Amino acid sequence: MASEETTVEASGRELRITSPDKVFFKTRGETKLDLVHYYQAVEEPILAALGGRPTLMQRFPDGAHGKSFFQKRVGAGAPDWLQQTEVATPNGTTSNALVIADLAHLLWAVNMGCLGFHPWPFMADDPEVTDELRIDLDPGPGVTFDMVRETAYEVKALFDGEGITSFVKTSGSKGLHIFVRLRPDWNGYGVRSAAVAVARELERRRPDLITAQWWKEDRGTRVFVDYNQNAPHKTVFGTWCVRPRVGGQVSCPIPWDEVATVEIDDLTLANVPAKIAAEGNPWAAMNDAPQSIDTLIDWYDRDLDDGMMDAPWPPQYPKMPNEPPRVSASRAKKEP
Structure with missing residues (x-):
């Protein structure tokens, strides 16, 4: 009988994981709990890349093979400890976004069925600086x-x-x-x-x-x-994050010399932790x-x-200074 819930430890907190046996990735049958274990295994490199950033969530309640929706707002019912920050759309609409403050924040989102993490290119505590x-x-x-x-x-x-x-x-x-x-x-x-x-x-x-x-x-x-x-x-898809594809492919940093041979579909949540353990984090020096x-x-x-x-x-952006006509050449020819 499938487990209704379990608990895991992350960042000094006990997190409840509901429906841990739900299959999220059909190719090999990895579950929600397998995804949690993946992120526990890559905690150090993923927090070096995403830590402190506001992040847009893409939720797949039924797994990578199911329907999805984007969630900019954390929403009611979030735990008191969850860090949030205000972000704005190009037209000025604001929302409270999740901040990946530590692994517990990321796993909280996974428990909500988040299979797409899309971080902004700035830190929550300094949104005017794009880094x-x-x-x-x-x-x-x-x-x-x-x-x-x-x-x-x-x-x-x-x-x-x-x-x-x-x-x-x-x-x-x-x-x-x-x-x-x-x-x-x-x-x-x-x-x-x-x-x-x-x-x-x-x-x-x-x-x-x-x-x-x-x-x-x-x-x-x-x-x-x-x-x-x-x-x-x-936003772009998050570094070290698992794509919402049935094969569980990872957006995976690689050394430059590996570009010549890498096959994107081969890098999955099933093997990326072992790759890091054997080869190290190729982005380790980025923040230095x-x-x-x-x-x-x-x-x-x-x-x-x-x-x-x-x-x-x-x-979706307002018309910008010195921007050319926002229409393709072929369409411009057809318009009077």
Whole structure:
């Protein structure tokens, strides 16, 4: 008979885990309790990456194979010890978001059926400072993962050339994410400007492989560098977190030399803890040396001086200064 609940220890607290035997990942049959044990096993590296950050929750009450919904607000009935902070949407709507203050906070969310953790790129205690540049390599139709690998190395070469240390992880789905830990000198608008500059420079260097074009019709069969993942208030899928896929794939940091051989689907909650134990955390040094992106912002300003406009913003954002028309070229031709 299935257990109705159990308790686990985390961060000096006893946490109640309901329906611990509920299957969350059908491929191998891992349960809610297996997911709890995974996060206990990766406590140190995941808190180094997510600790102190407000986090958007994506809940799957019936497991990765079921329906889901996003939850920005913690909601009524949360325990008194749960840390929360106010975050805002692009239109100014506010909500109280979960802060991943320690492992207990993360496991509380897992017990609520959270299989998607999407952290903001700032600390809850300093929301005006964005401390991560996130380069999302988005493979569209016809783009192979080998093309994504090649693009990742182009990103690394660009950063290396400017003395910027970068770190790579699998998305847990189809692409790769490249992160740079930043000095506390920029807000989200400045970091997005740096990302726009990176995308445009990469497109200049490898127009056959890489695109900075926002409109899908303009990308061709190229890897899109999604600069708008750095727009203020945007989130990306959390480092070391298990994706809501039936195979339980992990968004897993890897050494740069592993990019050439990694297979995203092979990194799961079943084997990532052993990988960390054997190889260590490839992002262990990330927080030790925050980086400057002054050069990248200079590139952005140079492009503006040369007559370029800002790149298009996502549709849910207010119209921004110096933004081009928020419509694709083909649609603009059809409009009177």
